[in-house]
Amino acid sequence: MNWIYFPLYALITAIFWVIGTSLIFASKRKSILKPLGHIALLLGIGTITTFVVILWLQLGRPPMRTLGETRLWYALFLLLIGYVTFVRWGYQWVLILIFFFASIFLVTDLLHPETYEKTLMPALQSPWFVPHVIVYIFAYAMLGFSWVFSIYGLYMFYFKSFPMKVLNVADNLVYIGFAFLTMGLLFGALWAKEAWGHYWTWDPKETWAFLTWLVYLVYIHTRYFHYTKVRLHLWMLSFIFIVLLLCWFGISYMPSAKNSVHVYSNE
Amino acid sequence: MGLTNGNSKKEESGKLWDYPWKYAESFIIAIEIMVAGIIVEALTGGKGITIPGIPVNIYIIFIFAAVLLFLHVRYRESPAVIWISSIPAAISAISIYAVLVLLLGFIPQNSHETSKFLDFTGLSHVKSSWSFVLIQFYFLTTLGMVTLRRAIPFKKKNIGFLMNHFGLWLTLLAAGLGSADLKRLTINLLEDGKINNIAVSQNGEMYKMPFTLKLLDFDVVQYNPRLAIVNVETNKYNMGNAKSLPFAVKNLETELAGWHIKVQEYLSQAMLINGIMQNSDSVGSNPAAFVFAKNISTGDTVKGWITSGSYALEPSYLVLKGTDFLILTQPEPKKYSSKLIVYKDSLTSDTVLLEVNKPYSVKGWEIYQTGYDENKGKWSTLSVLEAVNDPWLPVVYFGIASLLCGALYLFWIGKDKKVKTN
Numbered sequence: 001m002n003w004i005y006f007p008l009y010a011l012i013t014a015i016f017w018v019i020g021t022s023l024i025f026a027s028k029r030k031s032i033l034k035p036l037g038h039i040a041l042l043l044g045i046g047t048i049t050t051f052v053v054i055l056w057l058q059l060g061r062p063p064m065r066t067l068g069e070t071r072l073w074y075a076l077f078l079l080l081i082g083y084v085t086f087v088r089w090g091y092q093w094v095l096i097l098i099f100f101f102a103s104i105f106l107v108t109d110l111l112h113p114e115t116y117e118k119t120l121m122p123a124l125q126s127p128w129f130v131p132h133v134i135v136y137i138f139a140y141a142m143l144g145f146s147w148v149f150s151i152y153g154l155y156m157f158y159f160k161s162f163p164m165k166v167l168n169v170a171d172n173l174v175y176i177g178f179a180f181l182t183m184g185l186l187f188g189a190l191w192a193k194e195a196w197g198h199y200w201t202w203d204p205k206e207t208w209a210f211l212t213w214l215v216y217l218v219y220i221h222t223r224y225f226h227y228t229k230v231r232l233h234l235w236m237l238s239f240i241f242i243v244l245l246l247c248w249f250g251i252s253y254m255p256s257a258k259n260s261v262h263v264y265s266n267e
Numbered sequence: 268m269g270l271t272n273g274n275s276k277k278e279e280s281g282k283l284w285d286y287p288w289k290y291a292e293s294f295i296i297a298i299e300i301m302v303a304g305i306i307v308e309a310l311t312g313g314k315g316i317t318i319p320g321i322p323v324n325i326y327i328i329f330i331f332a333a334v335l336l337f338l339h340v341r342y343r344e345s346p347a348v349i350w351i352s353s354i355p356a357a358i359s360a361i362s363i364y365a366v367l368v369l370l371l372g373f374i375p376q377n378s379h380e381t382s383k384f385l386d387f388t389g390l391s392h393v394k395s396s397w398s399f400v401l402i403q404f405y406f407l408t409t410l411g412m413v414t415l416r417r418a419i420p421f422k423k424k425n426i427g428f429l430m431n432h433f434g435l436w437l438t439l440l441a442a443g444l445g446s447a448d449l450k451r452l453t454i455n456l457l458e459d460g461k462i463n464n465i466a467v468s469q470n471g472e473m474y475k476m477p478f479t480l481k482l483l484d485f486d487v488v489q490y491n492p493r494l495a496i497v498n499v500e501t502n503k504y505n506m507g508n509a510k511s512l513p514f515a516v517k518n519l520e521t522e523l524a525g526w527h528i529k530v531q532e533y534l535s536q537a538m539l540i541n542g543i544m545q546n547s548d549s550v551g552s553n554p555a556a557f558v559f560a561k562n563i564s565t566g567d568t569v570k571g572w573i574t575s576g577s578y579a580l581e582p583s584y585l586v587l588k589g590t591d592f593l594i595l596t597q598p599e600p601k602k603y604s605s606k607l608i609v610y611k612d613s614l615t616s617d618t619v620l621l622e623v624n625k626p627y628s629v630k631g632w633e634i635y636q637t638g639y640d641e642n643k644g645k646w647s648t649l650s651v652l653e654a655v656n657d658p659w660l661p662v663v664y665f666g667i668a669s670l671l672c673g674a675l676y677l678f679w680i681g682k683d684k685k686v687k688t689n
Contacts, residue, residue, distance in 0.1 A: 088678075179678035202394055
């Protein structure tokens with residue numbers, strides 16, 4: 001079983017990623033360190049990809065059937081999306097954030113080898129599972145960060161002088177997060193069609209995910225057309241995140257959610 | 268582009284309902300639409316709206332699109348048409364729509380414990396209520412008009428905008444009106460060698476399908492059952508410090524709630540035959556484990572066979588202490604599948620292995636494995652399938668594809684380009 005080499009691959013991936021991120025943070029403009037940093041990040045992604053490919057070949061099936069296997073994909077795709085976002089937008093902190101999230105999944109796999117074998121329930125054994133979850137994690141991470149910016153912005157607004165740049169960065173994070181939120185919602189719909197016969201059944205989680213999508217939609221539109229109303233938008237951005245959190249964690253406690261397929265199991 | 272004048276303030280002297288209409292007028296209109304929906308709902312007895320099926324819904328879509336196009340071409344400069352494609356109108360529509368979705372998310376829908384108030388306001392069935400449908404119609408009108416404004420005349424830089432807005436318009440419209448033509452029927456198949464072409468709707472109506480099915484074999488693969496200590500008085504598991512209950516496997520040694528437990532023997536299909544627990548292929552046989560349990564503090568030991576039980580057999584357990592019993596839980600399903608022959612007509616047929624997540628398409632229908640007789644579990648001879656027919660699916664998928672492309676565009680272009688134009 002190929003999993004015996006997993007700690008090694010995970011370690012090499014982490015080392016590459018730490019080196020790459022450090023180089024990028026340390027590099028000044030036009031410094032040779034920057035391309036080296038990129039190479040290290042790509043080698044990190046390459047290492048974990050190699051492990052997935054070898055595992056796939058040895059198993060003779062896509063490694064997507066057990067809990068441990070799905071975590072592997074989470075880590076891989078998070079690093080990939082984080083890297084692409086960094087390349088496109090130049091936010092260095094995305095690298096740290098994403099590495100942190102990816103590490104959670106890799107470390108969980110290291111600590112719980114028994115989950116390599118634990119089969120998922122039938123409906124979850126789908127090629128849609130991983131993309132659906134991964135784009136949501138990334139969307140939530142981006143929108144979570146936009147929330148942090150909104151709180152920072154509120155502080156600056158009331159106690160210091162407010163630089164518009166704060167809200168502009170937050171906006172961009174909202175755009176990126178919203179794009180992934182849209183994908184997550186739609187991947188979920190396409191998966192639902194395969195697994196449950198219809199793409200939309202107003203399951204409580206779907207309803208709340210749609211609601212989250214709508215409130216960010218309102219934010220994007222008011223922000224776009226009333227660019228100068230800073231205070232309104234800072235407050236709005238800090239409040240709509242609550243809807244997202246309710247959707248993520250609150251569903252289990254709602255009367256409407258007794259039969260939801262999305263209520264997370266305690267095991 | 269200037270489709271709305273977000274910055275052009277209404278004259279201070281301007282009264283409500285003087286053009287250009289802004290947020291106050293927009294929200295009043297949106298709320299009036301919602302209230303109108305509630306009134307109609309109450310007058311029609313709180314039964315909701317019935318969406319017409321093909322071909323009427325197709326006509327509605329074409330007439331709706333034609334009216335929007337006509338308004339755009341003929342009256343695009345009139346203040347009312349400018350308003351309906353403005354941001355205040357859009358925000359009022361999305362907000363009230365979101366409020367209804369919020370209610371939908373909070374109030375249990377179509378539940379048996381409903382009240383007259385919830386029925387007559389439509390809150391017990393939000394998604395088919397008049398308010399919801401009318402607000403959606405208002406939302407789609409603003410969305411459609413703004414899409415037309417950016418689409419005609421066409422400019423390349425609007426492509427991302429169009430993919431998102433048109434995609435959403437088409438998806439919501441086709442999914443909403445198309446819901447009338449969605450058929451979700453249940454087909455019950457028995458392992459009795461007989462053919463079946465009858466499906467039943469939720470209301471109990473029978474449909475004859477354009478294909479015939481025969482169930483060759485229904486199979487359930489189960490996880491091993493788990494060991495558990497249950498308090499028979501409270502009927503709750505005594506978990507101790509354990510986060511999850513251990514699966515019973517041969518030679519397992521584990522600690523559970525102050526007991527050291529060893530599984531000496533495990534049989535996945537067993538039965539007592541002549542007083543001896545042994546493997547058996549007989550229908551109704553159940554998982555069995557021979558266990559030793561030793562109380563860690565007192566040193567008391569208990570041993571013997573415990574079984575999960577099945578529809579045919581009573582479970583057996585060990586009494587550990589007082590009301591604490593050591594039991595074997597009911598095994599959970601890992602995978603279930605039906606081997607079927609699908610007769611498409613008198614000449615062609617297909618042998619299919621139907622599993623969860625792997626539907627099979629035949630003659631415009633998708634067939635899904637959905638369930639079985641859970642009471643009989645592994646020994647179920649019944650396989651429950653669902654047949655789904657949705658003629659609108661390609662249209663909805665086209666809308667979804669457009670939205671997905673729009674999302675990628677949004678990720679890549681982000682906000683920077685837009686800030687410049689502002």
